[in-house]
Amino acid sequence: MEFQEQVITYKDRIVFIKLSMPFFNRTLKSYVEEEACFMFVNKGEVGVRSSEDYLLLNRSTGMLAKCLNYFFEPSEDTEKCKDGIESIGIFLYPSLVKDLFEFDVSTSNHTVDFNVKQVQIDRLLENYKQSIDILLDNPELVDDSIIKNKLKEFVLLISKSQEAPSQLDFLAALFKPNEVDFRSTIHQNLYANLSLEELATLCHLSISSFKRKFKTVFGESPKKYISKKKVEKAAELLKANDLRVSDIAYDVGFDSLATFNRNFTSVYGKSPSEYRVS
Known part of the structure; x- marks a missing residue:
């Protein structure tokens, strides 16, 4: 069709x-x-x-x-x-x-x-x-x-x-749009697997203005902050339920298991599977 x-x-x-x-x-x-x-x-x-x-x-x-x-x-x-x-x-x-x-x-x-x-x-x-x-x-x-x-x-x-x-x-x-807080927009869409360009679009900002404002509000780059928050959420899920690691990776917004494993290991010093066992 x-x-x-x-x-x-x-x-x-x-x-x-x-x-x-x-x-x-x-x-x-x-x-x-x-x-x-x-x-x-x-x-x-x-x-x-x-x-x-x-x-x-x-x-x-x-x-x-x-x-x-x-x-x-x-x-x-x-x-x-x-x-x-x-x-x-x-x-x-x-x-x-x-x-x-x-x-x-x-x-x-x-x-x-x-x-x-x-x-x-x-x-x-x-x-x-x-x-x-x-x-x-x-x-x-x-x-x-x-x-x-x-x-x-x-x-x-x-x-x-x-x-x-x-x-x-x-x-x-x-015809009177409500102004939405920048921090709220980021937190609302943390786990949606949005690109930085798509996040900037939701904030009605250019990508360069978005990165500058993000650094001002959160104190670090969007890529580093968002990746860390996704990994922290994944760690909670690994401890709290029996979902497959691959399902958790996609649930928190990573587009591939390899990317998830790499980012998780860089934060916790062990793979998601090792973290769950420990």
């Missing part, structure tokens, strides 16, 4: 999209200024990794996201994804909100305590998703009035589900 994309645009901006793809590697959804989105999953299961959260999405759970960098990751349950992934996205922008509702989102100071949030798909949201799916499969049915009505319907449904004070407050909060 090849990657497929179907989109519906309004005033030259994508508002609805359906993506179908086979099994994939970690993929970046990059920051777009003043953009918010909602993601439904039609088929399969996918992980979403942001600076402070890891969400698992499937047919029963969707995602509400502000404008920030995050990664899509394949589910560890390959059986759920054997036929690929299919998702439907809805995009919102302040200019679009003003056009649809005559709301000026800058007039509301309402905030919410998340950047990405898992949302349970109830019957109303499920029916809404199916209606968008039909439009994406039949673009000849679509005109501007239908698009505007479906976007208004979405805002009504999702704002009610999130118990927002008003539609204006709900929309305003979507």
Whole structure:
């Protein structure tokens, strides 16, 4: 199965999209200024990794996201994804909100305590998703009035589900990303087998700025600090359970057993197997 994309645009901006793809590697959804989105999953299961959260999405759970960098990751349950992934996205922008509702989102100071949030798909949201799916499969049915009505319907449904004070407050909060503490971002993603470049992306920093800030915050280089923390976590697991050494290596974020063994030995002076026996 090849990657497929179907989109519906309004005033030259994508508002609805359906993506179908086979099994994939970690993929970046990059920051777009003043953009918010909602993601439904039609088929399969996918992980979403942001600076402070890891969400698992499937047919029963969707995602509400502000404008920030995050990664899509394949589910560890390959059986759920054997036929690929299919998702439907809805995009919102302040200019679009003003056009649809005559709301000026800058007039509301309402905030919410998340950047990405898992949302349970109830019957109303499920029916809404199916209606968008039909439009994406039949673009000849679509005109501007239908698009505007479906976007208004979405805002009504999702704002009610999130118990927002008003539609204006709900929309305003979507375009106010929460600032995430640098240290928290690193600790949240220590064992995810992210490259330094990917960690820098989650922090919205260039790799050079990331390395400088890391040294300031943690007092040593990111490579040395992260490797040490992974090895320390592995040592706890070796003492606490009967998992295979190879499983522990991957659980703490090493991409190969050889790399794990080398790093572990450099810290503890013995191999993981010797450490477990001792």
